[in-house]
Amino acid sequence: MQKSVFLGALTVAGLAAGASAAATLDDVKARGTLNCGVTTGLAGFAAPDANGEWEGFDVAVCRAVAAAVLGDPTAVEFVPTTGKTRFTALASGEIDMLARNTTWTFTRDVDLKFEFAGINYYDGxxxxxxxxxxxxxxxxxxxxxxxxxxxxxxxxxxxxxxxxxxxxxxxxxxxxxxxxxxxxxxxxxxxxxxxxxxxxxxxxxxxxxxxxxxxxxxxxKEPLGPLVRHGDNQWGEIVRWTLNALIAAEEYGVTSANIEELSNGTDSPEINRMLGTEGNLGEMFGLDADWAKRAIMAEGNYGGIFAKNIGENTPIGLARGLNAQWTEGGLLYAPPFR
CATH class of the missing domain: 3.40.190.10 (Periplasmic binding protein-like II)
Structure with missing residues (x-):
């Protein structure tokens, strides 16, 4: 009897917490902007340019999510955070997601109650x-x-x-x-x-x-990636699969230059499902069929974003290394779109 009461209390508390946290997508749509936490400034990853416009490898993830959800990659409010303030900003709801060179660890996942949406850079x-x-x-x-x-x-x-x-x-x-x-x-x-x-x-x-x-x-080992709050599975799935779309697009040769043509239909069922010409993947988490197409069009696929912001032909000069596609000897790997 005592055990049942205890479990019942946990269930009620869990449902209440889930209900209170499950409105992120609605909040973002109502607000018309995505509040994205970034670093206070790190060249190539997240920093304002001479005109005050934020750009960089992590910034591109924010813009891709905004494009997927709002149809506008510029509909982002960038919130600079430090190592100390980033988690408070996310937990309090000041930001909807964090894309700030943040390492996936046990305690951040379990104790701090955050959900990592994936890894966009394998570092050390x-x-x-x-x-x-x-x-x-x-x-x-x-x-x-x-x-x-x-x-x-x-x-x-x-x-x-x-x-x-x-x-x-x-x-x-x-x-x-x-x-x-x-x-x-x-x-x-x-x-x-x-x-x-x-x-x-x-x-x-x-x-x-x-x-x-x-x-x-x-x-x-420093697996870096975007994260969201626990308790809102729908929002976590949107951020996770937006990142996966950028990664998969590179593997399948989908770029911002050819995506319009490919979105008319291809002989690849995987590309068709990702771009919404087959199936109803977008509908499954509350978005339309073109969500991934818009995310990829925002700043290109993962490889293009890497090359433009931090690649070997930039002042940062980073080789792909572990961040190459799994087909090229790296660790980068998107689960199937099916």
């Missing part, structure tokens, strides 16, 4: 040092001062790395990437540590990038 933590320091390995950083963003997995990984290797360090805590770079370039720390992609992005903004070395060691 590294170190950057001035070339003049004469250091070629992270194993030579015993006793170093290290700039580190608070409220991040990098803060915990740093402590683990030095402890495991019986080395000491002095942390220089900062809150934003801009502050970290300011302190690092002012000589307040010997090294700066964050995701390797962030290091490459930051170095590209330096006056003399060649005066700085990204050390070879990668000390962690």
């Amino acid at each position: 933590q590294g170190f950057i040092v001035p070339r003049a320091l004469g250091v070629s390995s992270a194993m030579e950083l015993d006793g170093a001062t290290v700039c580190i963003q608070t409220g991040t997995t990098t803060e915990l990984n740093l402590a683990d790395f030095f402890r495991k290797n019986n080395m000491n360090y002095e942390p220089v805590p900062i809150e934003t990437n801009a502050e970290a770079l300011q302190q690092y370039n002012a000589g307040a720390c010997d090294a700066y540590t964050t995701d390797a992609s962030g290091l490459a992005a930051s170095r590209a903004t330096f006056e003399n990038p060649g005066d700085h070395v990204i050390l070879p060691e990668i000390i962690s």
